[in-house]
Amino acid sequence: MNILDIKPKPGQGVYVYEFPVRAWHWTIAACIFTLFVSGFCIAHPPQSLTGDPTRIFHFGHIIMTHYIAGMILAIAMLCRLVWAFFGNAVSRQIFIVPFWRKSWRDGFVGDIKWYLFINKKPDINMGHNPLAQAAMFLAVLCMFYMCFTGLGVYSAKGYSALSRSFHFMENLAYNLGGNGIDLVLWHRMGMIFLVAFVMIHVYMVIREEIMGRTTMISTMTNGVRMVKATLMQDWRDVRAEAEGREGQAK
Amino acid sequence: MAKRAFETHYDRLRNNGVSRRDFLKFCSMTAAWLGLAPALATNIAHALETKPRLPVIWIEGLSCTCCTESFIRSSHPLAKDIILNMISLDYNDTLMAAAGFQAQDAFENAVLANAGNYILAVEGNAPFGNDGMYCIDGGRPWLRRLEAGAKHAKAVVAWGTCASWGCIQAARPNPTDATPIAHIIHDKPVIKIPGCPPIPEVMSALVSYVVTFDRLPNVDAQGRFAAFYGQHVHDQCVRRAHFDAGEFVEEWDDDGAKKGYCLYKMGCKGPTTYNACPNTRWNDGVSYPIESGHPCLGCSEQDFFDQGSFYSRIKDIPTLGTMATAEAVAAGVAGTVAVGVAIHAATSCAFHLHEKKLKEQAVEEAKIEAGVQEENRKDK
Numbered sequence: 001m002n003i004l005d006i007k008p009k010p011g012q013g014v015y016v017y018e019f020p021v022r023a024w025h026w027t028i029a030a031c032i033f034t035l036f037v038s039g040f041c042i043a044h045p046p047q048s049l050t051g052d053p054t055r056i057f058h059f060g061h062i063i064m065t066h067y068i069a070g071m072i073l074a075i076a077m078l079c080r081l082v083w084a085f086f087g088n089a090v091s092r093q094i095f096i097v098p099f100w101r102k103s104w105r106d107g108f109v110g111d112i113k114w115y116l117f118i119n120k121k122p123d124i125n126m127g128h129n130p131l132a133q134a135a136m137f138l139a140v141l142c143m144f145y146m147c148f149t150g151l152g153v154y155s156a157k158g159y160s161a162l163s164r165s166f167h168f169m170e171n172l173a174y175n176l177g178g179n180g181i182d183l184v185l186w187h188r189m190g191m192i193f194l195v196a197f198v199m200i201h202v203y204m205v206i207r208e209e210i211m212g213r214t215t216m217i218s219t220m221t222n223g224v225r226m227v228k229a230t231l232m233q234d235w236r237d238v239r240a241e242a243e244g245r246e247g248q249a250k
Numbered sequence: 251m252a253k254r255a256f257e258t259h260y261d262r263l264r265n266n267g268v269s270r271r272d273f274l275k276f277c278s279m280t281a282a283w284l285g286l287a288p289a290l291a292t293n294i295a296h297a298l299e300t301k302p303r304l305p306v307i308w309i310e311g312l313s314c315t316c317c318t319e320s321f322i323r324s325s326h327p328l329a330k331d332i333i334l335n336m337i338s339l340d341y342n343d344t345l346m347a348a349a350g351f352q353a354q355d356a357f358e359n360a361v362l363a364n365a366g367n368y369i370l371a372v373e374g375n376a377p378f379g380n381d382g383m384y385c386i387d388g389g390r391p392w393l394r395r396l397e398a399g400a401k402h403a404k405a406v407v408a409w410g411t412c413a414s415w416g417c418i419q420a421a422r423p424n425p426t427d428a429t430p431i432a433h434i435i436h437d438k439p440v441i442k443i444p445g446c447p448p449i450p451e452v453m454s455a456l457v458s459y460v461v462t463f464d465r466l467p468n469v470d471a472q473g474r475f476a477a478f479y480g481q482h483v484h485d486q487c488v489r490r491a492h493f494d495a496g497e498f499v500e501e502w503d504d505d506g507a508k509k510g511y512c513l514y515k516m517g518c519k520g521p522t523t524y525n526a527c528p529n530t531r532w533n534d535g536v537s538y539p540i541e542s543g544h545p546c547l548g549c550s551e552q553d554f555f556d557q558g559s560f561y562s563r564i565k566d567i568p569t570l571g572t573m574a575t576a577e578a579v580a581a582g583v584a585g586t587v588a589v590g591v592a593i594h595a596a597t598s599c600a601f602h603l604h605e606k607k608l609k610e611q612a613v614e615e616a617k618i619e620a621g622v623q624e625e626n627r628k629d630k
């Protein structure tokens with residue numbers, strides 16, 4: 001049975017995020033945080049130092065941090081892409097958005113209504129909810145975009161096989177009528193999207209943890225998605241059921 | 251020296267008073283610039299002594315003549331005048347004595363006499379607007395001269411940023427539709443030597459290379475002379491150690507500026523500019539802009555005039571009908587999202603608390619109901 005179709009009872013859980021997915025998530029979370037901070041420092045270098053440059057290498061270290069975190073991110077993204085071929089259905093969700101399915105579109109609209117406070121009760125999804133799935137798909141695209149633009153900027157510094165294979169990014173900038181500085185600009189613009197994504201992602205996860213019907217944060221830690229035992233919204237069901245029974249009895 | 255039927259570069263240099271010692275120094279220097287093994291300097295010297303001179307025809311379209319100006323002032327301390335003599339111009343609008351019809355004839359004669367084996371150096375570019383009427387030369391659009399010159403050339407050298415990328419006359423909104431040479435000449439190899447102005451030594455190195463190896467030099471994916479445009483200015487910069495250390499000029503004339511710190515914060519474009527300035531330098535090898543204390547403008551890069559301020563590395567981008575820096579857009583987006591999240595979070599709290607209250611009420615009601623039922627049962 002497809003893991004996405006399992007409907008556990010309240011208080012029960014399903015193992016949805018396999019270890020590679022969780023490891024990948026926390027690796028890139030750490031990388032992205034490091035990249036934000038070091039990237040900001042590269043764009044706005046800290047206050048100038050003085051001293052003998054033979055012995056000081058502070059800005060060099062900041063750039064090195066950015067490069068290393070970026071490389072880890074790129075490798076992690078590549079591994080994650082490969083894992084999608086071996087992992088469960090949930091591991092493929094962030095790469096394929098089934099917008100052609102009616103059920104998916106309904107879920108998408110339902111999620112938007114839930115976030116606009118129109119629906120009083122969110123859907124239960126074992127994987128990502130459709131709205132989150134769409135956002136994560138975009139975020140993954142953006143991550144690959146950041147890897148490509150970043151490696152493009154990096155590649156201009158070297159002649160290794162790795163560097164040369166990303167020279168095409170710089171040539172793309174030239175062919176679009178700009179130069180290497182545009183590549184840096186594109187990299188920054190991608191960062192804006194990621195900052196926005198991270199803010200919304202963290203907020204939504206915390207909100208779902210409190211107000212939703214399944215666990216979120218613990219799921220990314222131990223892999224098990226629980227349907228909460230005491231569902232706040234469920235009193236409506238209980239009451240509706242009770243009222244229904246009463247009506248029948250009369 | 252045996253008399254030959256043709257003139258070599260060496261003959262011409264000797265005739266113009268360049269010593270053999272300087273000639274050999276020039277050959278070593280050129281071998282180094284081209285990244286060749288030191289032993290190959292003798293090959294260059296031998297080729298320049300024995301092979302026929304490579305003629306250069308120099309034409310000038312829509313340009314400010316800064317390329318020629320810079321060129322005639324070029325001279326390496328080791329070999330004064332050698333570069334200008336190396337190029338052995340057969341035709342140059344600015345430098346030659348002839349004018350008018352005489353000049354026209356000179357051009358045609360130079361093309362015919364050297365057909366198929368000269369290098370056409372093109373300074374400036376061709377405007378396409380109004381059928382090329384923005385650049386008239388000899389009563390006809392200059393474009394015609396470019397085509398005539400390129401037709402019999404061995405190769406075309408796009409000399410300077412105008413010819414390579416379009417430069418200032420092609421900056422937005424480009425009223426004359428100025429078009430770089432590589433977009434006009436498609437049937438001949440076009441070697442770009444960008445720079446505003448470009449480094450004169452690149453031309454003498456090019457000529458030496460072609461004469462020595464009988465082929466055109468390697469170019470990168472953008473058609474630039476790879477030996478000189480393979481590295482960013484930043485990666486050859488004299489101030490690079492300060493960059494890596496985190497020692498920056500914070501404002502003009504501050505202590506850092508006096509100590510020669512890195513100009514990154516003053517908007518240096520060195521990290522994205524391909525050129526050889528730090529290696530070859532300018533004006534008798536004295537200095538180059540960054541060494542003299544001014545950030546790199548990125549003049550040898552495509553579109554350098556449309557990148558926003560010369561004193562900012564952060565490009566302007568069109569935003570809602572105006573230009574804003576990428577930074578301002580980022581701050582705006584992040585701020586909007588943050589406010590959105592805060593409002594949504596506040597609403598969610600209210601919603602959640604309201605639901606909770608409803609639930610508590612429901613539980614209370616259920617309790618009371620249960621109590622009533624219990625009493626009813628007892629009554630029975």
Ligand code: SF4
Pocket residue numbers: 483484485487488489490491493511512513514518519520521540546
């Ligand atoms: S002055 Fe410019 S080119 Fe030189 S190290 Fe600093 S940023 Fe790089």
